[in-house]
Amino acid sequence: MDKQYLSLIYKFFLVWSVSLNFLLFSLVISRNSELSWSKKAAAEAEAAASVSCSGHGRAYIDGFVLDGGKPVCECNGCYAGHDCSEVIPDCIADADSGNPTFLEPFWRKNAASSAIMVAGWHRMGYEFEDGSLTSKELEKQIRKLHATAGNAITDGKYIVFGGGSTQLLSAAVNALSSKVSSSPTKVVASVPYYPVYKSQTELFKSMNFNFSGDTMSWKRSSNSSMNFIEFVTSPNNPDGQLKTAILRGPNAKQIHDLAYYWPHYTSIPSPIDEDLMIFTLSKLTGHAGSRLGWAIIKDKNVYDRMVNYIDLNTYGIARETQLRALKLLNVALQGDGRNFFDFGHETMKLRWQKLRKILSASSKRFSIQELKPHYCTFSSEIRSPAPAFAWIKCNEEEENDCHAVLRAAKILGRRGRVFGASSSYVRLSLVNSQDEFNQLMHKLEMLVFEEATNSVVEFTLGDSEMRNRYYVPRNGTSASGKDSCESIEMAQINSQTCAAQ
């Protein structure tokens, strides 16, 4: 009886175990058949993503690879070491470049839906199937995004892609300039203006157009026979103000640079419905390195001239970038864009709160731009703007080189004169990584506290061990005798950054 019972138990377990065999086997088979050629690339990307950089950096698959086959960490400003765990002492806070990495955490959170796998044979040809250089699927997605954010009217308008907004700015100047007039079209912008308008217009030394400075100085001439192209940047770079065109009349044309007209940075009072509007992925999703911008154009002739320019200049932009943008905008659009835009807006709002709090402790030595709240149609509330840049002014007469004042306090901003303004202004970027923003706030706090107490104070960043190890007197050198931070920082801040927004 006992044996029979045992036998029954064996039978029972055997049946159960064999069933489990089948189940597990089918699971193995199904997992196996799930992925084939793409597995290697996927595993490589995950391996790079899994490299620990202490939350102060990240490793990329195309980064420098160590002998062990692992890519090395690329650290945020003021962090160093193989895992970015070391704080560089007395380091300069770099707020020069408008590198929009504040959005990186959003994409890390949405890793699965924002990744793309590009096959070796993906879209090798010059053109898309319709003979154009632009993905119609991406174009559709862009139109949908503008309708969702409520920031621009795209109905009945043409869209052309370019290498960031950068390429589209010169394509637009080229397209709007008069071919028939004997004198070159005057390209103007309102002070303070994004300096690329000037340097790019002057680069080609074209007979069709030239840069003619501040818009205001031409206000009275706008009804003359002179031809004008006015850059209207709204919100403005550097000061975040919402702008409208100044020059009117039949010979004044406008390029509306709306790179920052998104709910991250500003309230959206109404959708813009202008003849030529330029946007960029950089300031929308933070993918500045992807170099994708788009122009929304009303007039077919202007569109044709811009397409012709892009054709002859670069023959369109990379297909893998268009694929990536399609995926990213897809994620941004989920839940009517709420998750994405709320993340952007909340981050920028908190940063501005922190900045205002620090500066409120200052006397009248420093001031920042005044920004008026507006009703935002996207969020259905009155919102204070939270622009990408703080436009700082040094108010004291003897501190008219504001850049030098901040530089002495180890803050690197962009000189006001670069924007056509006076040297008492400096632009500070607020869109960098959280680490870089924290460093900036830390240095600003030091500066303001120093003013309040009229004494040299050394605040610390990082843990106490690090502080003791690296403590250096103000304006002094590090314990090792070299101002290592200075040299590392200066190598990073080369002249190229001046072209980045």
Add this chain to the structure above:
Amino acid sequence: MDKQYLSLIYKFFLVWSVSLNFLLFSLVISRNSELSWSKKAAAEAEAAASVSCSGHGRAYIDGFVLDGGKPVCECNGCYAGHDCSEVIPDCIADADSGNPTFLEPFWRKNAASSAIMVAGWHRMGYEFEDGSLTSKELEKQIRKLHATAGNAITDGKYIVFGGGSTQLLSAAVNALSSKVSSSPTKVVASVPYYPVYKSQTELFKSMNFNFSGDTMSWKRSSNSSMNFIEFVTSPNNPDGQLKTAILRGPNAKQIHDLAYYWPHYTSIPSPIDEDLMIFTLSKLTGHAGSRLGWAIIKDKNVYDRMVNYIDLNTYGIARETQLRALKLLNVALQGDGRNFFDFGHETMKLRWQKLRKILSASSKRFSIQELKPHYCTFSSEIRSPAPAFAWIKCNEEEENDCHAVLRAAKILGRRGRVFGASSSYVRLSLVNSQDEFNQLMHKLEMLVFEEATNSVVEFTLGDSEMRNRYYVPRNGTSASGKDSCESIEMAQINSQTCAAQ
């Protein structure tokens, strides 16, 4: 005894089954832990790749997606239908664009090693860690590739990336033009020349340079005080000849466009060691849609001016493109580049054999360029060139519009006049997909056979059922009464293709 024996068998199988379960379970676990966030994108890419397009097309992840969620097939020229299985009757063979899709099969064969997974947060910033816009890893790979192919000396030279060679051509003209001379620098090229040299130079209407036609007409002036920039294209587009500079003297500078100086198309007699050499991924790996080119530059000042141009024009090129190129060149370099370059050369060699065989049946009505074999240092043998384009001449006086002669035979080439040559020449692209090449050969065969027999002949392409279904008389319309091929073809061949190499 029997029962005991049975019980033993149960025990044996139970132990075996339980062990198998452990094994399968660990397999499931390991497979599960292998990939996480990247699985979705990998599965999407494989799903698109698995869409059957009958070998006459392919589906892309960013293509138009049907309701069922599957992307649709994009068919090779002259194929249609949801799975590209239908031959479009009496279709025009499009040999106009130099779309280098003949290399697609190589990348399909090397699917696992050529794919890339791009994380949502991959290189979002404007610059690389060193502050530049170019991947140093990719730069290293490019230098290695030139050393392997033996086609260019890169030692001690600078490298800058651009949006295809297209952007670098204008960057180079800009950098080499004189800033101080009172008269604009003359930009010249030898007839027949790649038409973009002219249209691009004229586009900017620069005061610094202008296009001044055929190099030969300036040969006697090259030692004057006039400044020249000479485009030297070797192998030449359109005729595949190896070229050297014509203008000499202190005021003559050269841009060496070496897009086709790879073992696919030509023997490599020796590495080129010029001051300014331009290459492109398009004609090397076939990834024309990725828009990546590079210039190899000797002089630091010229390099700086070109970098400045690229900065102000597009602020570099997409990071995902640089990642992709790194992966592709890695594959191309495997086994000292033998697999890759042999595939390219073998394909082109076979195409030229076929072309020559067909044309040899012709009388003197058509001729193609003469190309001399050279010793190739890469393959260590004497090789006949197999250039990307056939440069066809219609020899009969009454057929001086050669483009029209071929067009009547349903062959679309690029007019000789576009290249500054006479209208008795036509360029035919030999680098398109195998389908498109087959169509071209088929139409050429018809044309030559027609000449030989002096009668109208209808060859067929595709299976016999298709042939019967769609049979149409020459110059007639299709069975359905519409010349459907013509309209589809003409929609595909829009004006933009003229800018593609």
